[in-house]
Amino acid sequence: xxxxxxxxxxxxxxxxxxxxxxxxxxxxxxxxxxxxxxxxxxxxxxxxxxxxxxxxxxxxxxxxxxxxxxxxxxxxxxxxxxxxxxxxxxxxxxxxxxxxxxxxxxxxxxxxxxxxxxxxxxxxxxxxxxxxxxxxxxxxxxxxxxxxxxxxxxxxxxxxxxxxxxxxxxxxxxxxxxxxxxxxxxxxxxxxxxxxxxxxxxxxxxxxxxxxxxxxxxxxxxxxxxxxxxxxxxxxxxxxxxxxxxxxxxxxxxxxxxxxxxxxxxxxxxxxxxxxxxxxxxxxxxxxxxxxxxxxxxxxxxxxxxxxxxxxxxxxxxxxxxxxxxxxxxxxxxxxxxxxxxxxxxxxxxxxxxxxxxxxxxxxxxxxxxxxxxxxxxxxxxxxxxxxxxxxxxxxxxxxxxxxxxxxxxxxxxxxxxxxxxxxxxxxxxxxxxxxxxxxxxxxxxxxxx
Amino acid sequence: xxxxxxxxxxxxxxxxxxxxxxxxxxxxxxxxxxxxxxxxxxxxxxxxxxxxxxxxxxxxxxxxxxxxxxxxxxxxxxxxxxxxxxxxxxx
Ligand SMILES: Cc1cc2nc3c(=O)[nH]c(=O)nc-3n(C[C@H](O)[C@H](O)[C@H](O)COP(=O)(O)OP(=O)(O)OC[C@H]3O[C@@H](n4cnc5c(N)ncnc54)[C@H](O)[C@@H]3O)c2cc1C
Ligand code: FES
Numbered sequence: 001x002x003x004x005x006x007x008x009x010x011x012x013x014x015x016x017x018x019x020x021x022x023x024x025x026x027x028x029x030x031x032x033x034x035x036x037x038x039x040x041x042x043x044x045x046x047x048x049x050x051x052x053x054x055x056x057x058x059x060x061x062x063x064x065x066x067x068x069x070x071x072x073x074x075x076x077x078x079x080x081x082x083x084x085x086x087x088x089x090x091x092x093x094x095x096x097x098x099x100x101x102x103x104x105x106x107x108x109x110x111x112x113x114x115x116x117x118x119x120x121x122x123x124x125x126x127x128x129x130x131x132x133x134x135x136x137x138x139x140x141x142x143x144x145x146x147x148x149x150x151x152x153x154x155x156x157x158x159x160x161x162x163x164x165x166x167x168x169x170x171x172x173x174x175x176x177x178x179x180x181x182x183x184x185x186x187x188x189x190x191x192x193x194x195x196x197x198x199x200x201x202x203x204x205x206x207x208x209x210x211x212x213x214x215x216x217x218x219x220x221x222x223x224x225x226x227x228x229x230x231x232x233x234x235x236x237x238x239x240x241x242x243x244x245x246x247x248x249x250x251x252x253x254x255x256x257x258x259x260x261x262x263x264x265x266x267x268x269x270x271x272x273x274x275x276x277x278x279x280x281x282x283x284x285x286x287x288x289x290x291x292x293x294x295x296x297x298x299x300x301x302x303x304x305x306x307x308x309x310x311x312x313x314x315x316x317x318x319x320x321x322x323x324x325x326x327x328x329x330x331x332x333x334x335x336x337x338x339x340x341x342x343x344x345x346x347x348x349x350x351x352x353x354x355x356x357x358x359x360x361x362x363x364x365x366x367x368x369x370x371x372x373x374x375x376x377x378x379x380x381x382x383x384x385x386x387x388x389x390x391x392x393x394x395x396x397x398x399x400x401x402x403x404x405x406x407x408x409x410x411x412x413x414x415x416x417x418x419x420x421x422x423x424x425x426x427x428x429x430x431x432x433x434x435x436x437x438x439x440x441x442x443x444x445x446x447x448x449x450x
Numbered sequence: 451x452x453x454x455x456x457x458x459x460x461x462x463x464x465x466x467x468x469x470x471x472x473x474x475x476x477x478x479x480x481x482x483x484x485x486x487x488x489x490x491x492x493x494x495x496x497x498x499x500x501x502x503x504x505x506x507x508x509x510x511x512x513x514x515x516x517x518x519x520x521x522x523x524x525x526x527x528x529x530x531x532x533x534x535x536x537x538x539x540x541x
Contacts, residue, residue: 032510033529039509045531047461047478054457101525119511131492131504132452138508146483147458173456233502234491253452264511377506377514380498410513415506446513448523 003028004325005095005107006077007085007267008115010038011062011311012303014070015318016113021076023326023333028078028107030085030097036070038303039117039137040311043067044145055144057169058205062311087442088112088270090296098447111298111329113321114268115314118261118304121283121418123366127229128257129377136258140166149175151254155238157226158258159184160359164209166256167218177218178252181240183259183362185223195354198347202312219250225365229255259361261308262418268305269440272296277433280356281308282363282418284437290345292321293328300325308356313348316341366419367426375423376416378409383423390427396436400424410446413438453486466536468517473532481527481538482508482515493517493527494541517541 006017009031020027037043041056041063052060052067073079080099087096095112097105120135127133132151134142136158139150152175156167159182167180196203213220223243230237230249237251268286269275273294275284285307292300302321303314320341326333369375371384381404389403397420400406406420407413413420417438425432461476468485475484482505485493492502493515505515508528515527520537527538 044458045478045480047476048458049460050458101522119507119509129496129500129503129506131486131502133506135507135512138506141508142453142483143456146478146480147456148483148487149454149456151452152454175454175456374500377512380496380500410516411511414511445510 002110003108004111004113005030005109006113006115007095008038008117008303008305009033009036009070009081010115010117010303010314011040011066012115012117012305012314012318012321013038013113014066014073015315016115016302016322017073017077018069019319019322019326019333021073023331025331026077028109029073029080030083030095031081032084034082036081037063037067038314039141041066042141042145044147048147050147059311066315084445084447085267086444086447088267090270090272090299093298096442102448109298111300111325112271113292113300113302113318113325114271114305115301115303115318116264116267116305118264118308119414120258121260121262121361122257122415123226123259123362124369124373124375124377124383124416124419125226125228126370126373127231127235129374129380130229130231130235131233132231132235132254133229134254134256136162136166136256137261139254139256140169143169143173149173149254150256151175151235151252153178153252154254154256155179155181155250155252156256157181157183157238158256159362160258160260161206161209161355162258162260164206164213167213168209168216171216171218176216179219179221179238179240179250180213181224181226181238182220182222183224183226183365184359185243189358192354192358196351196358198351198354199312202351260356260359261304262414263305263307264414265305266412266440266444268294268299268301270442270444271299273299273301275437278307279433280353282356282361282432283308290342291324292317293324309348309352313345313352316344316348320345361418363422363432366422369419369423375420376406376409378411378416379405381406386420386423387427390424394424395428396434397421397424397438398436400435401438407438412441412444453483455487464532464534466532466534466538468538469540475532479532481517481519481525481530481532481536484532485527485538492540
């Protein structure tokens with residue numbers, strides 16, 4: 001095995017690299033950010049002083065362990081921070097990179113582990129492009145990595161563990177949310193609790209977080225529906241409907257939106273990995289076996305980029321993918337650890353399945369958005385234009401893209417992908433997986449023109 | 451939009467300009483944080499006539515926070531640290 005490359009230095013990438021180094025390899029390790037840590041354990045820039053406990057709360061133990069391994073691995077690898085992998089040419093087994101925003105590079109690889117993480121999944125609504133509206137993850141990054149809040153009385157809208165977590169973090173920082181709006185019915189969450197017991201500690205943590213939010217005095221609406229973000233040049237209120245269909249207007253100075261996550265899987269796509277629709281997760285996920293092997297020889301996937309699993313799974317899957325790589329290359333790999341990881345990953349998958357059922361993406365809400373709402377915030381393409389594309393015989397996403405330009409903007413369909421698919425499928429009267437997905441195209445993020 | 455400094459703000463002050471006007475920020479601020487916490491309501495104007503934008507994802511995914519930094523070109527303000535003396539132009 002000559003050149004092994006790991007892309008991403010979040011929980012999955014860190015644990016993958018650790019196993020490769022343990023086996024005596026010196027991988028090339030590429031990370032777009034100036035430092036590793038990924039999303040959940042993102043490090044603020046130099047000069048910030050909060051300790052791990054105040055930065056990461058209940059995840060501070062995980063953060064400390066991950067950061068210790070990250071720092072220990074840097075000198076034992078060819079560590080390349082501030083470097084974006086913007087293309088993969090699978091025939092030539094070559095990566096194209098951009099360092100420091102300007103320096104182009106090429107790396108030939110023999111094997112590759114992609115640990116590229118995820119982005120928030122959103123539902124567009126009137127007003128969502130206004131200043132003051134962010135993703136839920138964005139609201140969290142603001143606080144974690146910059147010590148600022150998106151507002152002093154924000155409204156947080158969405159569902160899932162990140163919704164409650166972000167609310168509690170804002171309360172603690174002194175910016176009490178004006179409202180936490182959860183689109184999921186309480187009963188649906190409660191119903192799935194038996195499945196959630198597959199990971200009892202995490203489940204218990206979730207229950208306690210939920211309780212803390214209920215005791216905090218912050219209004220918490222469940223089974224509620226956002227209607228519109230109001231304001232002219234800045235957010236002034238959220239209009240919404242409660243479970244009894246009564247309308248409310250909650251004044252606020254910012255809004256964060258997030259319904260779970262979507263794999264950041266463009267690189268897997270470019271590497272030639274086929275995708276399948278995961279109906280539980282309501283995401284297109286790159287095909288891989290339980291160990292992270294893809295049908296493309298030498299290409300392995302781990303972490304949220306290979307299907308949303310959360311931080312715990314990302315760590316396990318990162319290590320597991322590295323062990324698979326070693327085994328396939330006939331290098332010594334730890335058989336006992338492999339068995340242990342396989343068992344843990346099986347249990348976690350059951351937990352995840354219950355979590356996905358408990359907090360579904362509100363595809364109906366997305367599908368029925370008003371004609372004038374911009375599905376695509378990059379190119380300002382409305383749901384109406386997309387529906388017109390459907391009427392003009394665009395039976396799938398890439399045709400609809402050609403007709404309407406949805407997904408052609410600078411975010412490359414990262415944000416509009418899921419809602420646009422929901423709108424298109426609804427307009428055509430087919431299931432969402434039947435309209436396909438936007439194919440990845442290089443560069444995965446805009447780069448300076450050469 | 452009231453991006454507000456809440457915690458961990460005991461950092462040295464730095465100054466740079468946006469469209470020629472001075473913004474006082476803190477070392478470690480991204481340009482996005484510095485501009486919004488510094489009182490600006492937006493960091494770019496949509497080329498499709500639907501108003502100002504102030505980023506969305508804060509993590510380099512949406513590309514809705516681009517600014518022009520003199521001498522280094524178009525940058526994502528959410529992943530670029532503010533530096534003393536920078537000259538930023540909003541577009
Ligand atoms: C904004 C945000 C906040 C989150 N906060 C929490 C939280 O508080 N608690 C929680 O349990 N979960 C949180 N999550 C979920 C989180 O994704 C997982 O818990 C965990 O971080 C997944 O680990 P990972 O290693 O798979 O991916 P990540 O931690 O996302 O790491 C992926 C890394 O790959 C890098 N990368 C991606 N593409 C490229 C490329 N083309 N070139 C070079 N580098 C690249 C990224 O910069 C990143 O550092 C959050 C997710 C998001 C998006
Ligand atoms: S705010 Fe999304 S890329 Fe900067």
